[in-house]
Amino acid sequence: MNSKTAGAVRKLKDGDGRFLWSDGLAAGEPARLMGYRVLIAEDMPDIASGADAIAFGDFGAGYTVAERPDLRILRDPFSAKPHVLFYATKRVGGDVSDFAAIKLLRFAIA
DSSP: OOHHHHHHHTTOBOTTSOBSEEOOSSTTOOOEETTEEOOOOTTSOOSOTTOEEEEEEOHHHHEEEEEEEEEEEEEOTTSOTTOOOEEEEEEEEEEESOTTTEEEEEOOOO
């Protein structure tokens, strides 16, 4: 979720009037939502009707990062001496591998 969605979720309470969100008590400890760690990702959409604003699950089991072992290095032949420029490229990608491990929460705002 992004920070705007987190601001809205911070106000939610359970049936007994307790907040669902709790801030980290120790330095460097992440905030928690119903006991689960929260990561703020500004790339997620804002909370709105029909928007998948929160992703929840075990991302270690549900998302796979594919990394090629080779690293390509190219020396720039046009750089001015004594300075030499190098360009390095590496192929990395990823995709959801287990859709059951990650779920998206869609809100209906009235």
